[in-house]
Amino acid sequence: MPYLDTSVLISLILPKDPNREHAERLVREVLGSLRISAWTLAEALGVLSRQVKRRSEVRELVEEWLEESGIPPSYLSDLSDEKLASEYIDLWMVKRNINVCNDPIIVDTLAVGVHDVRAFWAIRDAAELAARLGLSAADAMHLAYVWRLCPGPFITLDSDFTCIAEQARSLGIEVRGPPCKRDP
Amino acid sequence: MDPGFEAYRIVNEISGGRATNFRMISTKPPLDSFGPRVVVEVDADAREALEIWVRAAREARGKGFILEVRWTREMNVSAEELIRYAVRALVEMEIPLFIDPDFDSVEAVREARRRIRGEARGDAPCHT
Numbered sequence: 001m002p003y004l005d006t007s008v009l010i011s012l013i014l015p016k017d018p019n020r021e022h023a024e025r026l027v028r029e030v031l032g033s034l035r036i037s038a039w040t041l042a043e044a045l046g047v048l049s050r051q052v053k054r055r056s057e058v059r060e061l062v063e064e065w066l067e068e069s070g071i072p073p074s075y076l077s078d079l080s081d082e083k084l085a086s087e088y089i090d091l092w093m094v095k096r097n098i099n100v101c102n103d104p105i106i107v108d109t110l111a112v113g114v115h116d117v118r119a120f121w122a123i124r125d126a127a128e129l130a131a132r133l134g135l136s137a138a139d140a141m142h143l144a145y146v147w148r149l150c151p152g153p154f155i156t157l158d159s160d161f162t163c164i165a166e167q168a169r170s171l172g173i174e175v176r177g178p179p180c181k182r183d184p
Numbered sequence: 185m186d187p188g189f190e191a192y193r194i195v196n197e198i199s200g201g202r203a204t205n206f207r208m209i210s211t212k213p214p215l216d217s218f219g220p221r222v223v224v225e226v227d228a229d230a231r232e233a234l235e236i237w238v239r240a241a242r243e244a245r246g247k248g249f250i251l252e253v254r255w256t257r258e259m260n261v262s263a264e265e266l267i268r269y270a271v272r273a274l275v276e277m278e279i280p281l282f283i284d285p286d287f288d289s290v291e292a293v294r295e296a297r298r299r300i301r302g303e304a305r306g307d308a309p310c311h312t
Contacts, residue, residue, distance in 0.1 A: 005293075006293045007289045007290045007292075007293040007294075008289075010289040010292065010293065011289040011290075013280070013281075014280045014281075014287070014289065015278045015280060016280065016283075016285070016287075017287065017288070017289045018288055019288065019289050019290055023289075043293060043296060043297075046296055047289075047292045047293060047296050048281055048282075050296075051281070051282045051284060051287065051292070052281050052282050054282070054284070055282035055283060055284045056282075057214060057215050057282070057283055058215070058274070058279060058280065058281055058282055058283065059281075059282075061215060061221075061250070062267070062270050062271070062274070065252060065270050066263070066266060066267065066270065068254075069230075069254075069259075069266055070259055071263050071266060072263075075263045079267065083267075084267075084271070084281065085281060087267060087268060087271040088271050088274065088275065088281050091268070091271055091272050091275045092275050095275055095276075136297065138297050139297070157289065157290045158290055158293065158294065160294075
């Protein structure tokens with residue numbers, strides 16, 4: 001089943017995003033229900049909450065609705081940007097039938113030299129992929145999910161990922177996205 | 185079609201004829217790109233009215249107004265539930281969480297990833 005990079009998820013959530021059409025096309029080309037991970041959610045929540053903080057018009061509209069419905073002002077102050085973003089993502093995922101590839105929370109060992117470090121499975125795999133593919137740990141986390149936990153094509157709008165598609169393929173990971181823009 | 189009458193029609197149809205009246209509230213930029221707010225009152229309790237809102241919001245999407253409902257009877261939902269209904273209505277109407285014409289999802293995610301390293305927007309790296 002296909003796994004969405006954070007840029008794809010955000011682009012699908014926001015109707016006016018300039019990459020929306022491209023994201024919809026990439027998603028249409030793959031079969032199966034779409035999946036994300038806790039890591040996708042963490043990144044998306046960070047980006048969207050930050051934007052809501054900057055551009056608060058819609059948040060103010062929601063506050064106005066709530067106030068007019070008799071919600072006490074003390075409660076409104078608890079409606080944080082991240083709570084609003086979190087509710088929005090959750091309800092949007094339900095509507096679009098997006099599933100979460102759950103981390104099995106299995107603690108494994110990450111071999112570092114002669115030492116074994118206790119690490120969650122996804123982090124252990126991300127460490128291995130970061131080293132083998134020359135990725136940042138944050139990027140490697142996504143590929144770790146599709147490598148062994150939830151196999152399926154990795155759908156991205158970020159050409160940084162398609163630039164390493166060949167190496168990823170050698171590990172059995174299929175990366176789909178825009179052409180690599182880096183100079184050969 | 186007039187946004188007020190269209191909103192009233194949608195809610196009245198979905199509620200089985202229980203819409204009682206409506207009023208319009210103008211919106212300021214950038215929300216005005218979605219049109220005015222139309223508040224339709226329904227002869228129902230809060231929970232029923234909010235369920236009607238979510239269904240009607242789906243119908244109202246892209247029709248040039250922001251639909252809201254009010255109720256005439258008992259307020260029987262918690263603040264938490266009310267927030268969830270409001271966000272569901274936003275999602276159904278495809279009103280995004282924020283309006284920023286310059287927002288680009290790919291750049292925003294890249295920037296967030298760079299921020300981890302303190303490279304974005306000239307943020308100074310954290311030194312101890």
